[in-house]
Amino acid sequence: MEYFKYLxxxxxxxxxxxxxxxxxxxxxxxxxxxxxxxxxxWGLPGGLMDLGESFEEVAKREVFExxxxxxxxxxxxxVFSGSDYYLKVANGDELFAVTAVYFTKNVTGEMQIDYTESAGLQxxxxxxxxxxxxxxxxxxxxPYVDILVL
Structure with missing residues (x-):
């Protein structure tokens, strides 16, 4: 069971x-x-941490999934956090997100959409x-466009 569901x-x-x-x-x-x-x-690929994972492990796992x-x-x-990252989702759950944002150009594999989580990738x-x-x-x-696109 995913950690947030357990909580x-x-x-x-x-x-x-x-x-x-x-x-x-x-x-x-x-x-x-x-x-x-x-x-x-639209958003970036990623997701929530499970028990025992590092932020980097979450990033790699979620991108693959x-x-x-x-x-x-x-x-x-x-790392983005604080009151600007408060959410109340449709079912009434409230949360404060703490999100590590990574960058890479090092990608391998074939793009495959998981339609349970995505409508598309582009x-x-x-x-x-x-x-x-x-x-x-x-x-x-x-904030990172100028340093990422060189």
Whole structure:
């Protein structure tokens, strides 16, 4: 059972702190890989930490589960946390996200969409990101455009 689901058995909808990781994956054309969610929004591949995992292990596991790609040589860009990362999801669960944002160009494998988690995967030019990119994910990407696209 995923850790956050285990916690929810005890705290119900009360706010909890949930750590996780996302990865900015660039291809050879300096385009960023985005994952389309079932609600039509776009975001970075990633997810929540399970017991015993490091932020880097979360990043690698989640990218593989959601895209079929193996990532390596991850560079930590920042950890985002605080009141700006409070969420109340549709079922009433409340959380404060603590998100490690990584970057890599070191990708192997064949892209495969896990349709239980994604509606699609696509590479985008940094200057033509989809309007439906979640503001939180846009905030993870935009501060680093100038240093990532060299």
């Amino acid at each position: 929810r058995q005890y705290v119900g909808h009360q706010p909890i702190i949930l750590p996780g990781s996302v990865v900015i994956i660039l291809n050879d054309n300096n385009e960023v890989l985005l994952q389309q969610r079932h609600d039509g929004t 959601e895209t079929g790609l193996l990532v390596d040589n991850l560079t930590l860009l920042n 590479y985008f030019n940094f200057h033509n990101l989809p309007q439906e990119l979640s503001p939180v994910y846009r905030g993870f990407i935009e």
